[in-house]
Amino acid sequence: MSDILQSLIDIVGERSVSNAPEELWFYSRDPGVLAPHKPDYVVAPKTTEEVQKIVQLACREKVPVVPMGNGMSLAGLVIPLKGGIVLDMKRMNKILEVNPMARYVVVEGGTSQGALKSYLQKNHPTLRHSIPDAPATTTIAANVSLHGQGRLTNQYGFNSDMVTGLEVVLPTGEICRIGSPSIGPYWISKGPTMPDLSGLFLGWLGCTGIITKVGLKLYPNKKFRDAELFVTDRVDLIPDILYKLTHLEMLEDINVWFQPKPLMFLGNYHITIFFTGDTEEEIEFKRKMIWDCLQEHMDAKDGGFMSIQYMKAMLLEMPGRNIADFADVPKGGGFEYSGPIAPIEHFPQYAAKVVELAAKYNVLYASTARLISGGHSMMYSISFAFNRNDKAMMDRVEQALTEATAFALDMGGIPWKPNHKEQKMLLERMEPNARRLLLMIKKNLDPQGIMNPGNWEVNA
Amino acid sequence: MYQLKFDQKVCASCRSADCLLKCQYMTFTGHKEAHGEMMKIMKGKDSRVLSECMTCYACEEYCTRGNHPFYLISEKREEKGIFTAPRPITNQWINMTVMQGKCLVGNVKDKALSCCYIPDLGPLGTGEIFKDVADAGVFGAEFMCPAVHTHFARMSVIKERLPIVIENYRKLGVKEVICLHDECYGTLTSIAQAYGMEVPFQPVYYLDYVLQRMKELKDKIKPLNITVAYQRSCSNRLIPDKHALVKKIFTLIGVKAPKRTYQDENALCCAEILRSISGYKLADDVQKRNIDDMLAADAEYCVFNCPACQTSLAEKVAKRGLKPVHIIDLCKMAIGEKERGTL
Ligand SMILES: Cc1cc2nc3c(=O)[nH]c(=O)nc-3n(C[C@H](O)[C@H](O)[C@H](O)COP(=O)(O)OP(=O)(O)OC[C@H]3O[C@@H](n4cnc5c(N)ncnc54)[C@H](O)[C@@H]3O)c2cc1C
Numbered sequence: 183m184s185d186i187l188q189s190l191i192d193i194v195g196e197r198s199v200s201n202a203p204e205e206l207w208f209y210s211r212d213p214g215v216l217a218p219h220k221p222d223y224v225v226a227p228k229t230t231e232e233v234q235k236i237v238q239l240a241c242r243e244k245v246p247v248v249p250m251g252n253g254m255s256l257a258g259l260v261i262p263l264k265g266g267i268v269l270d271m272k273r274m275n276k277i278l279e280v281n282p283m284a285r286y287v288v289v290e291g292g293t294s295q296g297a298l299k300s301y302l303q304k305n306h307p308t309l310r311h312s313i314p315d316a317p318a319t320t321t322i323a324a325n326v327s328l329h330g331q332g333r334l335t336n337q338y339g340f341n342s343d344m345v346t347g348l349e350v351v352l353p354t355g356e357i358c359r360i361g362s363p364s365i366g367p368y369w370i371s372k373g374p375t376m377p378d379l380s381g382l383f384l385g386w387l388g389c390t391g392i393i394t395k396v397g398l399k400l401y402p403n404k405k406f407r408d409a410e411l412f413v414t415d416r417v418d419l420i421p422d423i424l425y426k427l428t429h430l431e432m433l434e435d436i437n438v439w440f441q442p443k444p445l446m447f448l449g450n451y452h453i454t455i456f457f458t459g460d461t462e463e464e465i466e467f468k469r470k471m472i473w474d475c476l477q478e479h480m481d482a483k484d485g486g487f488m489s490i491q492y493m494k495a496m497l498l499e500m501p502g503r504n505i506a507d508f509a510d511v512p513k514g515g516g517f518e519y520s521g522p523i524a525p526i527e528h529f530p531q532y533a534a535k536v537v538e539l540a541a542k543y544n545v546l547y548a549s550t551a552r553l554i555s556g557g558h559s560m561m562y563s564i565s566f567a568f569n570r571n572d573k574a575m576m577d578r579v580e581q582a583l584t585e586a587t588a589f590a591l592d593m594g595g596i597p598w599k600p601n602h603k604e605q606k607m608l609l610e611r612m613e614p615n616a617r618r619l620l621l622m623i624k625k626n627l628d629p630q631g632i633m634n635p636g637n638w639e640v641n642a
Numbered sequence: 643m644y645q646l647k648f649d650q651k652v653c654a655s656c657r658s659a660d661c662l663l664k665c666q667y668m669t670f671t672g673h674k675e676a677h678g679e680m681m682k683i684m685k686g687k688d689s690r691v692l693s694e695c696m697t698c699y700a701c702e703e704y705c706t707r708g709n710h711p712f713y714l715i716s717e718k719r720e721e722k723g724i725f726t727a728p729r730p731i732t733n734q735w736i737n738m739t740v741m742q743g744k745c746l747v748g749n750v751k752d753k754a755l756s757c758c759y760i761p762d763l764g765p766l767g768t769g770e771i772f773k774d775v776a777d778a779g780v781f782g783a784e785f786m787c788p789a790v791h792t793h794f795a796r797m798s799v800i801k802e803r804l805p806i807v808i809e810n811y812r813k814l815g816v817k818e819v820i821c822l823h824d825e826c827y828g829t830l831t832s833i834a835q836a837y838g839m840e841v842p843f844q845p846v847y848y849l850d851y852v853l854q855r856m857k858e859l860k861d862k863i864k865p866l867n868i869t870v871a872y873q874r875s876c877s878n879r880l881i882p883d884k885h886a887l888v889k890k891i892f893t894l895i896g897v898k899a900p901k902r903t904y905q906d907e908n909a910l911c912c913a914e915i916l917r918s919i920s921g922y923k924l925a926d927d928v929q930k931r932n933i934d935d936m937l938a939a940d941a942e943y944c945v946f947n948c949p950a951c952q953t954s955l956a957e958k959v960a961k962r963g964l965k966p967v968h969i970i971d972l973c974k975m976a977i978g979e980k981e982r983g984t985l
Pocket residue numbers: 248249250251252253254255256259260271291292314315316317319320321322323324325326327328329330331332386387388389391392393394505506634
């Protein structure tokens with residue numbers, strides 16, 4: 183038995199370490215299109231101290247460490263590109279504290295979205311968090327470490343903007359608290375009024391440390407949720423429609439989507455508008471505001487509201503299930519998306535690009551944009567479904583996604599949760615001084631280069 | 643291509659112009675103006691009716707002289723490229739109802755039970771009342787009456803698809819098609835006839851079938867002794883002679899339907915199409931007036947004849963204390979197949 187394996191067993195116990203081939207096979211891949219690569223060990227720690235000891239060991243032995251939540255980013259972000267240890271965080275799943283008055287929660291670094299959702303429903307029904315449409319088993323720490331978006335992103339920004347403090351294990355093994363918890367007992371601010379150190383970890387895809395605790399803002403959970411679905415066949419109107427809707431300043435979430443199948447969706451752009459209220463009057467008032475603000479497009483016959491009674495329950499599900507359904511249209515259950523962050527005025531160009539790429543690479547597309555912070559930007563997902571058993575189709579999807587990223591960069595967009603190839607494309611475009619700053623941070627925090635290597639690899 | 647049979651001479655000499663004078667969504671100063679607008683439409687001229695008609699179907703009933711004013715309005719709108727509802731909604735309906743070979747066909751012999759393309763109809767066509775035909779159900783776009791496209795003034799879709807639907811039934815070798823939806827029966831009788839399409843089987847209206855069966859099941863009926871308000875559907879206007887069946891069924895099962903302001907010819911539609919066409923203001927107003935009127939009649943239940951009306955109004959009537967129920971379920975309650983209140 184290797185020294186490292188034995189050391190890992192000494193830290194977490196035999197049941198929580200493996201180098202069995204079948205486990206390594208599983209931990210070498212994610213559901214996206216990128217090629218797998220095997221880790222040497224898989225470890226599932228239970229405490230921050232265990233994480234610390236593992237990182238100290240890895241740092242000493244110069245072994246890569248890849249923190250992993252549920253491995254569902256689709257962008258290969260937990261594929262251990264250079265082998266080493268995959269740190270499966272799912273056993274660190276405790277909900278440590280809810281401060282209902284200050285509306286925040288503190289969770290461990292492997293806590294899933296679903297666990298928090300059901301905990302709040304049961305114990306704090308007037309509170310909620312911003313749930314992404316990812317499977318409920320995906321984790322909160324991973325989501326903020328890739329700047330995820332959820333149901334409340336239109337109102338309150340990226341999910342990472344909702345962080346109220348962090349506990350991290352640095353690549354050199356120190357345990358460090360970030361934000362207000364570094365000063366006192368309250369998890370009320372990730373940075374302000376101090377220099378905001380959370381930026382050293384959020385968006386870094388596990389390349390600068392391992393998040394072992396996250397403080398997260400909670401928001402009022404209103405008694406009623408409702409949705410309207412506006413459709414138009416004029417893509418050029420979408421920015422104006424979104425502008426009008428965001429001007430209302432009262433919507434929970436706005437998603438714009440289009441797809442060629444099933445046939446009822448062909449040729450139209452769909453805008454799902456979510457809103458909430460504590461009384462039926464509040465809901466009806468908001469509904470009227472929504473209809474009123476788009477009346478001119480109805481009068482011009484360019485757009486209208488769909489009758490959605492029969493699909494409302496499905497629309498209101500959190501997380502939404504329709505994306506996963508789309509993955510199975512070509513059978514074989516695969517899908518991946520490139521999700522640049524872009525200004526809403528570029529919606530028409532992105533929409534045209536999706537269709538162009540799908541035709542060029544002969545793959546099936548679907549596209550959903552989610553508004554961020556009341557319309558300052560949107561996450562524009564360029565999604566392609568594929569059959570996992572069809573290598574050629576997967577290669578075509580990979581090429582289409584790479585081209586989508588190049589397009590997004592040309593348009594001034596920022597790729598979201600970029601895979602390692604897209605990260606390189608992004609870094610090449612980055613203003614050199616900004617790139618050097620990134621390099622400086624990475625080198626200082628991770629002098630041995632052990633944290634999720636292959637990702638955010640900055641060259642001078 | 644099939645042509646609408648519309649007797650211009652009948653219109654020219656019409657002394658009532660009831661088609662437009664009785665319209666609930668447009669007002670005319672009198673016969674002269676209403677008749678004048680109809681004449682304009684007939685001659686292919688512009689008329690405000692072409693942009694103001696809410697597609698409630700009622701003028702099909704108001705014209706008692708055998709013409710089809712609503713089909714004509716829809717034809718002319720399409721000719722002139724006028725959309726009733728927004729274009730994307732119109733096209734969505736067309737796309738959604740394309741025949742894709744995904745229909746369901748039960749054990750059909752000489753009778754078929756048409757469930758149109760409405761999933762809710764399947765469970766209705768069951769139990770003792772439908773025991774002889776329940777397994778002969780057909781469902782899907784291939785058997786869907788395309789009448790809904792009249793709401794969107796796309797008569798070309800109807801002219802293209804209805805003959806195929808009729809042919810699909812013919813291929814099943816049926817003698818009778820029992821239509822669980824007014825719109826299907828209205829299409830196979832009124833629309834097909836107006837366009838000179840031959841229907842090589844007997845369309846049977848489901849309330850005729852239900853009435854007959856309820857007479858046969860008379861011994862099982864326990865009068866419900868309830869007061870209801872009946873929600874007439876738009877497509878019932880295509881078959882006004884069948885409207886009287888509702889009262890006969892109510893009488894048979896001990897249901898009272900007190901006189902209302904909005905009933906019979908003056909009934910208000912479920913208004914969901916108005917929402918699509920013009921927005922919430924008119925639709926909310928119509929629905930409110932309608933439900934106020936139901937309550938003023940001391941109704942306990944709101945009885946539907948169309949699942950689409952039920953979908954659009956059920957929650958709204960329920961919120962105001964009325965129990966929504968389809969007329970078939972009401973009959974099932976009367977013979978003890980369904981419990982009251984478990985709808
Ligand atoms: C059907 C579907 C729908 C989706 N919809 C959304 C959506 O609406 N919004 C959205 O944001 N995303 C969405 N996603 C993408 C993705 O699943 C989510 O972002 C999810 O939060 C990823 O969580 P995970 O636990 O699977 O992360 P992983 O894939 O395990 O990890 C993601 C990244 O975080 C790092 N990481 C993991 N844990 C830690 C830690 N404790 N400390 C430091 N770094 C860590 C990993 O190294 C990796 O770089 C969707 C995915 C699918 C399959």
